Structure formats: structure tokens, C-alpha cells
Amino acid sequence: MKAVTWAGVNRLSVEDVPEPQILNDHDVILKVRRTTTCGSDLHLLSGYVPFMRAGDVIGHEFMGEVVEVGKGVREREVGDRVVVASFVSCGTCWYCRNEMFSLCDNSNPNPGITEGLWGQSVGGCIGYSHALGGYAGSHAEYVRVPYADVGSFVVPDGVSDDRALFASDAASTAFTGVDLGGVQAGDTVAVWGAGGVGQMAARLSAIVGAERVVVIDRLPERLEQARTYAGAQTIDYTTTDVAAELRELTGGRGPDVCIEAVGMEAHSPGPQGVYDQVKQQLRLQTDRPAAVREAVMACRKGGSVFTLGVFASMVDKFPLGALMNKGLTLRGAQVHGPRYIPRLLELMERDELVTEHLATHVMPLSEAPRGYELFKEKQDGCVRAVFTP
Amino acid sequence: MANPLLSRAADVGGALLGRLQDLRLPGVGTASAKDDPARAARRWRVVTVLLPADRVDPGDLPAPLAALGDRIEVRVTPAPADKGTEVAARYRTAPSEEDIGRLRAALRASKQLLETGEVLRMDPRPHGERAQTPAGRLLDGVVANAKKEGVL
Numbered sequence: 043m044k045a046v047t048w049a050g051v052n053r054l055s056v057e058d059v060p061e062p063q064i065l066n067d068h069d070v071i072l073k074v075r076r077t078t079t080c081g082s083d084l085h086l087l088s089g090y091v092p093f094m095r096a097g098d099v100i101g102h103e104f105m106g107e108v109v110e111v112g113k114g115v116r117e118r119e120v121g122d123r124v125v126v127a128s129f130v131s132c133g134t135c136w137y138c139r140n141e142m143f144s145l146c147d148n149s150n151p152n153p154g155i156t157e158g159l160w161g162q163s164v165g166g167c168i169g170y171s172h173a174l175g176g177y178a179g180s181h182a183e184y185v186r187v188p189y190a191d192v193g194s195f196v197v198p199d200g201v202s203d204d205r206a207l208f209a210s211d212a213a214s215t216a217f218t219g220v221d222l223g224g225v226q227a228g229d230t231v232a233v234w235g236a237g238g239v240g241q242m243a244a245r246l247s248a249i250v251g252a253e254r255v256v257v258i259d260r261l262p263e264r265l266e267q268a269r270t271y272a273g274a275q276t277i278d279y280t281t282t283d284v285a286a287e288l289r290e291l292t293g294g295r296g297p298d299v300c301i302e303a304v305g306m307e308a309h310s311p312g313p314q315g316v317y318d319q320v321k322q323q324l325r326l327q328t329d330r331p332a333a334v335r336e337a338v339m340a341c342r343k344g345g346s347v348f349t350l351g352v353f354a355s356m357v358d359k360f361p362l363g364a365l366m367n368k369g370l371t372l373r374g375a376q377v378h379g380p381r382y383i384p385r386l387l388e389l390m391e392r393d394e395l396v397t398e399h400l401a402t403h404v405m406p407l408s409e410a411p412r413g414y415e416l417f418k419e420k421q422d423g424c425v426r427a428v429f430t431p
Numbered sequence: 432m433a434n435p436l437l438s439r440a441a442d443v444g445g446a447l448l449g450r451l452q453d454l455r456l457p458g459v460g461t462a463s464a465k466d467d468p469a470r471a472a473r474r475w476r477v478v479t480v481l482l483p484a485d486r487v488d489p490g491d492l493p494a495p496l497a498a499l500g501d502r503i504e505v506r507v508t509p510a511p512a513d514k515g516t517e518v519a520a521r522y523r524t525a526p527s528e529e530d531i532g533r534l535r536a537a538l539r540a541s542k543q544l545l546e547t548g549e550v551l552r553m554d555p556r557p558h559g560e561r562a563q564t565p566a567g568r569l570l571d572g573v574v575a576n577a578k579k580e581g582v583l
Contacts, residue, residue: 047559057559065552095570097559114549134546136481136514148543151553154448154535154580155573161582172574178557188551 044431045099045182046410051089054411059099062178062186067114070190072126076207077104077180078401078428079417081237082352085306086171087414090322090329091354093155093173101181101429102128102169103211105203108194109184117191123203124194125387126187127379128211130166130175133192137165144376149189150175159355164376181410183431195383201390204404207428208238208397209386210379215350216242217382218375219301220250223348227251230292232340234333235303236264236276238400238426239350243301244272249394252299256291258284258333260309263423271399280311285340296342304333305351321358331357338364338372349374401428440565444572448580472526475506476534476583478542481515484508486545493544495537496520503534518542532579539578 049055062071080103085091105125108118118124130149131138137145146165150156153163155173168187169179178185187194197206216239225231231247233240236259244255257268258277265276277287288297309315310332318330337347338361347370365372389395402425405413413427466474480487489507496505499520506519518541520534540550561567 043557045557045559049559050562055559059557059559060555062557063555065554066549068547068549093570093573095558095574096562096564096567099557099559132543132547134481136479139481148547148551151551152574152577153539153583154577157581157583158448163581172570172577176553176556176574182557186556189547 043183044407045178046101046407046429047096048086048094048098048100049096052087054087054100054414056408056410057097059182061184064110064112065186066188067112068189068191069112070108070115070118070187070194071110072104072106072124072185072187072194073109074104074106074180074183074185074431075123076106076203076428076430077101078207078426079414080211081239081305082170083414084418085352085354087418088307090306091171091173093171095172098169098171098176099178099182100169101179102167103207104180104185105197105207105210106185108190112190115190118194118196122194123197125197125206125209125383126168126180126195127193127214127377127383128167128170129193129377129379130168130177130188131192131380132189133380138192141378141381142375143192143378143380152176167376181407181429181431183407192380195380195387198387198391201387202398204398204401204428205390205396206387208242208400209383209390211377212238212400212426213242213246213386213395213397214379214382215239215377216246216303217386218377219243219303219348219350220246221382222373222375223299223301224346224371225250225252225299228253229298230254230256231299231301232256232258232288232297232337233274233301233303234258234337235351236261236268237303240301240303241268241272241400242395242397243303243350244268244274245395247299247301248273249389254291256288256297261420264425267399267425271396284336288340292342296340296345298342298345300337300341300345300347301350302333302337302348303350306330306353308332308351317359326358329353329355329357331360335359335361338370341368341370344369346371346373352376400426403427405429407431434563436565437563437568440568441572441575444569445576446572448573448576469525472531473521475519475521476531476538477517477519478538478583479510479515479517480542480545482545484516487516487518493541495540495544499534499537532576535581535583536578538583
């Protein structure tokens with residue numbers, strides 16, 4: 043079958059690879075119908091997550107049709123049209139039973155790597171490096187889905203492939219931040235990053251009752267989408283002082299909840315950006331945390347800051363004093379997909395949550411390297427490239 | 432003919448995770464780097480399984496732990512609150528690093544068997560051309576040892 047593989051730093055390839063097999067009783071094999079780029083893929087592509095092997099199939103945000111079922115699968119059958127959570131979850135460990143699915147104890151077959159990095163192993167993720175299990179990814183004609191009863195969800199007839207696709211990761215990641223970040227009715231929420239996850243966080247904040255949502259980015263086409271589809275106010279950080287604007291918008295208080303949806307390759311203008319770039323390139327810090335710093339400083343006293351963007355390890359010049367003295371709550375998480383996907387599909391079915399506009403570039407799998415180039419360089423207004431294997 | 436540089440890279444990768452156990456760097460997970468080696472080797476290695484204690488029989492251990500036979504002692508105790516049952520194991524006599532790695536892997540596999548009924552299998556898996564570079568072979572070595580290393 044055709045698949046998109048990581049061939050080295052900033053090199054992708056489309057190769058013929060063997061088809062996946064049922065390896066455990068709880069597996070299904072999916073014929074992929076839609077699979078999309080995610081901002082976190084760029085960290086793999088750029089070599090910031092040094093656990094990629096040449097030949098690894100990438101891709102973790104996808105949906106498709108069940109074509110083969112393991113003998114232990116109870117809830118899925120051949121022909122089901124499903125969307126799949128990007129993180130793999132066993133459904134039976136304490137973390138899964140408590141709906142912290144991305145922290146699954148049993149789904150990462152390489153625990154020694156992340157225990158060394160973070161002190162504990164987290165769950166595995168499809169198509170996201172050997173640190174998170176080494177699962178073959180979804181940018182392929184077929185993909186193996188372990189623990190399918192836990193991580194796959196039948197798409198209602200009224201929800202199109204193009205819409206359901208983003209329940210897999212972008213919208214469910216966003217819901218993780220909105221929910222665990224504690225967004226409540228009447229809140230003002232600021233979201234750093236107007237990519238797929240940031241836009242979904244803005245829209246979902248409004249759905250759960252936020253009175254005002256502000257989205258911060260530098261790309262006009264993404265800010266326009268945030269205004270149009272999420273009803274958000276927007277700030278272009280290249281022309282506007284973000285903290286000053288947020289103070290003015292919030293009566294001097296600052297946002298109640300700040301959601302960071304940018305991650306380890308944050309851009310920032312001025313000396314801070316240069317500092318972070320130099321330190322990251324010299325491997326003196328692994329991640330560039332400009333958006334998190336800004337969120338901590340802008341957040342109202344006693345407010346909540348949630349990191350949704352992917353970070354790998356170490357950051358420098360973190361405003362811990364502001365965090366402590368302002369009484370902030372700082373949380374982060376990878377996506378707890380099965381906790382949120384069922385509700386997202388309901389919202390999608392009722393047209394309360396639309397996602398199709400994120401798919402600015404739809405193309406066959408064979409053109410994936412070009413899709414990633416457009417996505418990485420933000421060319422031609424690309425928000426997400428979606429592949430149709 | 433095997434490239435000795437590439438073989439060496441895989442060996443180094445395999446040893447790398449183990450060497451991390453000896454470092455004391457901020458943010459690097461270590462099993463027991465501050466302990467003297469004898470104490471570190473004697474520590475109980477513990478996993479918590481989400482089952483009541485009466486469902487975890489020390490006399491009828493899952494196969495990966497049972498395979499270590501009388502070389503290990505096993506302790507089963509209820510975990511606090513709703514957390515399940517703690518399964519701890521250690522060698523009766525001074526183990527080698529390889530022994531400890533085998534015990535880590537056995538505990539992890541046993542937890543999976545008790546909680547999910549299966550041990551997750553990963554191979555064969557689809558992949559493209561595996562370029563035989565030193566960095567790639569280094570990662571191969573890391574992955575090959577990832578079940579046997581870590582903080583457990």
C-alpha cells in the first residue's frame with residue numbers, strides 16, 4: 043500500500059509499504075478515508091522529537107472504514123465508518139477508567155524512553171515517534187487501530203467525513219483544554235494560536251458559555267477564520283501588544299482562562315524570539331515557550347493557563363514567579379480523545395461545531411510532501427492539508 | 432558484511448537508556464541514581480494494577496513473572512483508595528543489570544495481561560525503507576531496550 047514516511051529531517055517520502063495486520067484481539071484495520079496534517083507533525087518533521095526512524099509512517103488524525111476486526115472486538119464491525127482518537131488507550135487501567143486516556147498505562151510499548159524524559163511513561167500515539175510507541179501512522183491506505191472498542195467511534199450518518207475527521211485530534215485536543223482549563227459561563231478566554239486546535243478551542247469555549255473569546259496569531263487568513271467560524275475577537279501579535287490589548291478588553295483584569303495552542307516552535311517578534319531560537323538551535327533548551335510566557339503574564343490573578351501545544355522537554359526563562367504570586371493554575375495534557383469525541387460528534391451532527399473550513403487543501407496521498415510544505419510554510423493560506431488515500 | 436560502525440551504534444543506543452539511570456540531570460527520569468548500587472539492585476520494582484487484591488494471586492502469577500521462578504520474591508498489597516493492587520517484585524540475590532531489565536519487562540507485561548488480557552504486539556508493522564545510518568541504528572538500539580529500561 044502507499045504510505046507517507048519520514049525519511050529524515052525535513053524529508054518526507056511516499057513509499058510502497060506492507061499492509062498492517064491484526065496483531066492483538068482488540069485491533070481493527072481501518073481503510074483510511076481522510077487523514078490530515080497536524081502542527082505537532084512539524085516537530086517530528088523538523089527533528090525536534092529525536093525518536094523518528096527513517097521509514098516510519100506518520101499521521102495521527104484520521105477517520106475511515108473498518109475492514110477487518112480482531113476476535114476480541116465487541117463494539118465495532120466491518121463496514122463501520124469511524125473516527126479514531128489519536129492517542130491509544132487500553133480502557134482498563136486506572137487512567138483510562140478515570141478518563142485520562144492519553145495517560146494510559148498499557149498503550150506505550152516503549153516506556154523506557156518517556157520514563158527517562160518525563161519520569162513517567164504516557165500513552166502511545168498513532169504515527170508519533172518511537173517515544174510514543176512507534177505505531178505506524180494514518181497517512182496510508184490502511185492503518186491498525188489497537189483497542190478499537192475504546193478509541194474508535196461510529197460517525198453519525200449526518201456528519202460528513204470532512205467534518206468528522208477533526209474530532210480525531212484537533213477538536214478533541216481543544217476540548218481537553220477548554221474542559222480541564224476550567225472554562226465557565228461568562229468567562230473571557232484567550233487562545234494563543236489560530237491553527238486547527240486553537241480555532242476549535244475558541245469555538246468550544248463559546249459553546250460551553252464563555253462570554254468573550256480572543257484569538258492571537260499573526261496569519262491573517264487564520265484570524266479571519268477565527269472571527270468567522272468561532273465568533274472570536276482577534277489580535278495580530280506582530281502589530282499589537284497582546285498583554286495591553288487583553289487588559290483593555292477585560293477591564294484591566296486579564297483573561298480568566300488562557301489556552302496555549304502553539305507548542306514548542308512558537309514564533310515571537312523581537313529579542314525574545316532570537317533568544318529562544320538561538321538556545322533551541324544550540325540545544326540549550328528543547329522548546330520555544332514564547333506563547334506560554336505571554337499567557338502566564340497576561341492571565342488574570344487566580345486564573346488558569348492551559349498548555350495544549352506539544353512540548354518535548356525543557357524551556358528557559360519561565361515566569362514561575364508570576365505563576366506563583368498571581369495564584370495561577372497551570373495545567374497541560376495531551377488529548378483525552380475518548381472522553382470528548384462522542385460529544386463532539388453530537389455537536390457536529392447539530393451543526394453547532396463545523397470544521398470543514400480547516401481543510402484548506404485537500405489532495406491525494408501521493409501529494410502529501412507538497413501538502414506538508416504548504417502547511418509548514420503557511421503558504422497559500424494553508425490551515426490544514428487533508429489527504430484522501 | 433555487517434558494518435561494524437552501525438552495529439556499534441545500535442549497541443550504544445541499547446546502552447543509552449540504561450546509562451540515563453546513572454545521571455542526575457534535571458528532568459531526566461532516574462530509577463534510583465542516588466542509591467548505592469547494592470541498594471538500587473535490591474529495591475522493590477512495583478506496578479499498580481486496577482484489580483482488587485483478591486484477583487491477583489501471588490501463587491498464580493502471570494506468565495512473564497512466573498517465568499522468573501524462585502529467583503524473585505513477589506509482594507501483593509492493596510493500593511490506597513480506588514487505585515487497585517500493588518504488585519512488587521525483586522530478586523532474592525544480587526541481580527545483574529540484565530536481570531533487572533528482565534524484571535521490568537516482566538512486570539509491565541504482567542500488568543497488561545492482568546488489566547487487558549493481552550500483551551500489546553507491535554511487529555510486523557508497516558514501514559518504508561530503513562536507511563542504515565548511525566543515528567537510525569542508535570534509535571534501533573534504544574527501542575530494542577525500551578521495555579527493559581526506565582524508572583521502574
